[in-house]
Amino acid sequence: MEPINTHNGLVYPLPKKNVDTDQIIPKQFLKRIERSGFGQFLFYNWRFDDEGQPRQDFTLNEPKYKGASVLIAGDNFGCGSSREHAPWALLDYGFKVIIAPSFADIFYSNTTKNGILAIKLSEAQVDYLLKQAEKDSYILTIDLKNQIVYDNLEFKAGFDIPAYQKHMLLNGLDEIGITLTYADQIKQFEQTHN
Amino acid sequence: MKQPKTIIQKIWEKHTVVQETDKPDLLYIDLHLVHEVTSPQAFEGLRLAGRKVRQPDRTYATVDHNVPTINRPVIRDEVARKQMDTLRSNCAEFGIRLADIDHPDQGIVHVIGPQLGLTQPGKTIVCGDSHTSTHGAFGALAFGIGTSEVEHVLATQTLWQNKPKTLNVQIDGPLGPGVTAKDLILAIIGRFGVKFGTGYVIEYTGEAIRGLSMEERMTVCNMSIEAGARAGLISPDETTFEYLRGRRYAPDAAAFEEAVTEWKQLATDKGATYDHTVTLDATKIEPQVTWGTNPGMCLPISASVPDPALMEDPDEKSAAEQAIAYMGLEPNQQLTSIEIQHVFIGSCTNSRITDLRKAASVIRGRKVHPSVRALVVPGSFTVKMQAEQEGLDILFREAGFEWRDAGCSMCLAMNEDVVPAGERCASTSNRNFEGRQGSGARTHLASPEMAAAAAIEGRFVDVRQVMAPTV
Numbered sequence: 001m002e003p004i005n006t007h008n009g010l011v012y013p014l015p016k017k018n019v020d021t022d023q024i025i026p027k028q029f030l031k032r033i034e035r036s037g038f039g040q041f042l043f044y045n046w047r048f049d050d051e052g053q054p055r056q057d058f059t060l061n062e063p064k065y066k067g068a069s070v071l072i073a074g075d076n077f078g079c080g081s082s083r084e085h086a087p088w089a090l091l092d093y094g095f096k097v098i099i100a101p102s103f104a105d106i107f108y109s110n111t112t113k114n115g116i117l118a119i120k121l122s123e124a125q126v127d128y129l130l131k132q133a134e135k136d137s138y139i140l141t142i143d144l145k146n147q148i149v150y151d152n153l154e155f156k157a158g159f160d161i162p163a164y165q166k167h168m169l170l171n172g173l174d175e176i177g178i179t180l181t182y183a184d185q186i187k188q189f190e191q192t193h194n
Numbered sequence: 195m196k197q198p199k200t201i202i203q204k205i206w207e208k209h210t211v212v213q214e215t216d217k218p219d220l221l222y223i224d225l226h227l228v229h230e231v232t233s234p235q236a237f238e239g240l241r242l243a244g245r246k247v248r249q250p251d252r253t254y255a256t257v258d259h260n261v262p263t264i265n266r267p268v269i270r271d272e273v274a275r276k277q278m279d280t281l282r283s284n285c286a287e288f289g290i291r292l293a294d295i296d297h298p299d300q301g302i303v304h305v306i307g308p309q310l311g312l313t314q315p316g317k318t319i320v321c322g323d324s325h326t327s328t329h330g331a332f333g334a335l336a337f338g339i340g341t342s343e344v345e346h347v348l349a350t351q352t353l354w355q356n357k358p359k360t361l362n363v364q365i366d367g368p369l370g371p372g373v374t375a376k377d378l379i380l381a382i383i384g385r386f387g388v389k390f391g392t393g394y395v396i397e398y399t400g401e402a403i404r405g406l407s408m409e410e411r412m413t414v415c416n417m418s419i420e421a422g423a424r425a426g427l428i429s430p431d432e433t434t435f436e437y438l439r440g441r442r443y444a445p446d447a448a449a450f451e452e453a454v455t456e457w458k459q460l461a462t463d464k465g466a467t468y469d470h471t472v473t474l475d476a477t478k479i480e481p482q483v484t485w486g487t488n489p490g491m492c493l494p495i496s497a498s499v500p501d502p503a504l505m506e507d508p509d510e511k512s513a514a515e516q517a518i519a520y521m522g523l524e525p526n527q528q529l530t531s532i533e534i535q536h537v538f539i540g541s542c543t544n545s546r547i548t549d550l551r552k553a554a555s556v557i558r559g560r561k562v563h564p565s566v567r568a569l570v571v572p573g574s575f576t577v578k579m580q581a582e583q584e585g586l587d588i589l590f591r592e593a594g595f596e597w598r599d600a601g602c603s604m605c606l607a608m609n610e611d612v613v614p615a616g617e618r619c620a621s622t623s624n625r626n627f628e629g630r631q632g633s634g635a636r637t638h639l640a641s642p643e644m645a646a647a648a649a650i651e652g653r654f655v656d657v658r659q660v661m662a663p664t665v
């Protein structure tokens with residue numbers, strides 16, 4: 001997993017609430033047995049029509065958002081199915097940071113495990129960022145170490161992140177490797193637990 | 195005096211392996227259920243790192259998401275077959291029990307766990323599937339996980355978890371006649387929304403909950419995730435113990451009585467407090483149907499499709515407009531005027547034997563409407579066999595239903611059971627998201643009784659009227 005420290009990237013605005021993981025990656029693409037290559041299927045039913053042609057009315061298809069790496073979305077992003085194919089698709093497409101007023105629990109933990117930084121900002125802040133990114137090509141910088149998001153004009157906001165998640169992301173750590181250092185405790189626990 | 199505790203706290207404390215400051219707790223996992231769609235990358239990860247499955251005996255696998263429910267020996271979908279083959283070889287390599295496609299224990303993972311007695315009070319249970327919350331019906335702490343966590347549990351039998359906040363959903367008064375557990379959970383989500391449970395574990399309490407059978411409790415806990423909660427549970431009681439007695443993996447004979455004594459201690463103590471409590475009066479709940487594209491967009495059958503023009507909140511308004519457009523409905527249209535072309539009775543929410551019996555009781559002696567295609571997909575092979583012993587298959591078939599093999603089927607339409615674009619399905623499943631049952635398909639969630647009544651009438655009706663004695 002790649003560590004994240006600061007990230008600087010083009011913003012793509014998706015002003016929708018309750019975006020579920022069925023929309024992020026529809027089920028017909030869950031049959032693969034690899035972790036890679038899911039980016040082409042991201043938001044598939046929104047991005048492509050029945051013939052597989054890009055839909056004009058879906059903004060991610062607009063040239064101005066090409067190369068976007070910061071996704072801003074509405075409340076309760078990633079609700080529904082636990083499929084980790086959703087963060088795999090987002091990451092593979094190029095999104096490294098997602099900003100929303102709130103995230104569904106399972107999705108949130110899936111992002112961290114894949115080195116995606118999910119940031120909660122207030123509704124008002126998210127609205128502001130959505131508007132900026134809709135207007136123009138808009139760049140945000142995310143400084144994880146200092147827990148701030150800012151643009152090169154006037155926006156600057158701090159954010160909260162649990163210490164553990166931050167540590168894992170900053171260092172790009174393999175969680176299983178860490179847990180296995182507790183093997184003795186686990187073994188001991190198992191001796192008395194039924 | 196001892197501090198009163200909730201069942202959630204009690205289970206948590208019994209499973210905490212490591213507790214350190216500034217870190218989540220390391221929680222021990224008693225039972226890990228595995229299926230073909232969310233596991234291949236996890237096993238691959240183990241192999242690449244040269245790791246083993248720590249506790250194969252605490253792991254149980256089956257195939258459900260992808261499996262065809264008709265003409266089983268031939269699996270035409272190459273990619274799906276590869277996924278099933280992969281699970282088979284992974285289970286063989288790592289020594290995991292597998293209820294494979296031709297095995298008598300095969301079925302939807304959340305149907306077979308309880309049925310085999312693997313699901314028990316006080317256990318921590320995970321699965322790479324968000325409806326793992328179903329198992330909470332037994333007073334287990336059960337939640338869905340992603341594939342990285344699947345790999346983590348396989349390798350370590352533990353997970354790092356933040357202690358959840360607790361939410362008491364208290365349902366007073368009994369449910370009215372003809373009103374089901376499905377209507378109850380839909381009404382809860384309709385009332386409190388699709389994210390009121392985010393960050394919480396729900397405990398369902400109150401008279402209405404105590405009165406539910408185990409199958410009905412599973413229906414309620416199943417949809418906790420649709421309320422945003424990773425887990426939802428119910429303190430165990432006699433109903434729970436009676437269900438478990440004699441099940442294959444439940445403790446037997448003397449050990450069972452011992453287990454019951456222990457399980458009784460788990461129930462939430464009098465005076466225990468929750469981080470948050472909401473209440474609902476069960477006597478006021480009517481049969482429910484969803485009209486929109488998330489489970490919170492649901493209303494009593496006597497209502498009409500909402501009118502976005504009357505909504506003040508701009509977000510709510512635009513969400514309703516989009517949902518109504520996608521669903522091909524009109525504002526203010528009576529729910530009973532919605533005509534359907536498909537009926538799906540199945541899924542981990544409503545495919546147990548009691549669900550099939552209830553649907554059958556509505557259908558008895560009637561015929562599926564000529565413009566409707568209706569499917570019954572039992573939740574497991576065992577449910578199917580039981581139903582056939584009771585003659586339900588004949589009853590369904592004679593009414594014009596298709597009678598299938600066990601699997602997830604049209605709940606997520608990963609196999610051939612798909613609703614065509616623009617067509618409408620009355621479904622007993624749990625998600626009415628855009629495209630869930632097929633690209634462009636329109637899903638209306640309802641109880642098995644309501645779906646069965648819709649199959650007969652070709653549109654939604656209040657099942658309480660259909661069930662009224664016909665002489």
Ligand code: SF4
Pocket residue numbers: 258259302303304323325541542543601602605606623624
């Ligand atoms: S029946 Fe539907 S919701 Fe349940 S596990 Fe299968 S796909 Fe998921």
